[in-house]
Amino acid sequence: MGTAPLGIVMNGVTGRMGYRQHLLRSILAIREQGGVLLSTGERVQVRPLLVGRRAAALQEIAERHDIEDWTTDLDAALADERWRVYADFQVTSARVAAIKRAIAAGRDVYTEKPTAETHAEAVELAELAAAAGVKNGVVHDKLFLPGLLKLKRLLDSGFFGQVLSVRGEFGYWVFEGGWQPAQRPSWNYRAEDGGGIVVDMFPHWNYVLEDLFGRVESVYAKATTHITSRVDERGEPYAATADDAAYGVFELEGGVVAQINSSWAVRVDRDELVEFQVDGTHGSAVAGLFGCRIQPRNATPKPVWNPDVPDARDYRAGWLEVPDNDPVENGFKVQWEQFVRHVVEDGPHPYDFASGARGVRLAEAGLESSRTGRRVSIEAGVPAR
16 A cells, blocks of 8 residues: 555535535645545545536636646546546536446545435445445535534433433524525525435434434424525526425434424524434433533423413523533544545445435435325335335
8 A cells, every 4th residue: 555645536616515615624624734644654645636617716726725636527537547536516416427427437436415316316326336346435524513522422421321302403594695695505495406405404314313323214204495486696586496494203213203403494593503402311412513511310400380480490501511522623524534544545434325325315205204294114224225
């Protein structure tokens, strides 16, 4: 094994996530630190090749960050043996075709989620990658949030006793784009372009629930479009055809019940944009992006319901903050380092195309439940067809 730079084709770096999280805060941060530290004590440096459709935008980013290589020709990039890894941050509707080309070229693949618009396509990608023998990985960034790392530590310590339930609240108000510019791209609100909060967030909730609490066995969900008309980046009004809110109940193996609300049409009255409350027989916790508060059973107050008398108790004062015992890096960067070790020295990386397909399956099941008004079971062994 050598330590020559690892060439990475980065497709979609002109977009918000591709540029900010994957290029700027991950690959360039890794380059700045001298590469990824391997188990041997050596370091492997990364070398990005920027790919996209707009040459001027690619050139401007490359010059701004002292990147030598960029191109608008994806096939030429995939044919060049200098580039071992293909990374995809495009809109979902363009992802499957590009990843298939990368697999056919023998490239290892790392991609944003969801991996595909349908479960069948997601399973096909997993099967193609396995048949070709290429390594593959899918972004699971929420697991590396400081708040969820603290929650994981609590679970591993047995703090909760028996976990009973999980309640999640995610979302914020996304402006319609008229009197104030929208802070998310317009394609997010067009179903025909792969938009929708279910296909965006349910894959996240699947791996969070699966990794922390257990496999999702069923879902009952209601998806809706609260804001039906928005204004795009050019100032043109358009019909919002994708769901902007979803309310889901998930049954997990072992009897845990999770309820998660996801909305781009909600005003925030909580400490962080996402919060999960976990209740167990021995204690409870509320975890967000960064913070995590706990209340053990021997410090739990005893409320009495009396609507005729104001309750003067400060319930929040009875919770303790979990300390920041360990430094935490950007989750996207940590995952990139994990995937680079997987590619270079076959280090562990459980977040593969199969796990990505399970996330797409949950999104499909959520939308099916919303259409039919029924609870939808998710068979064990997904991503099998």
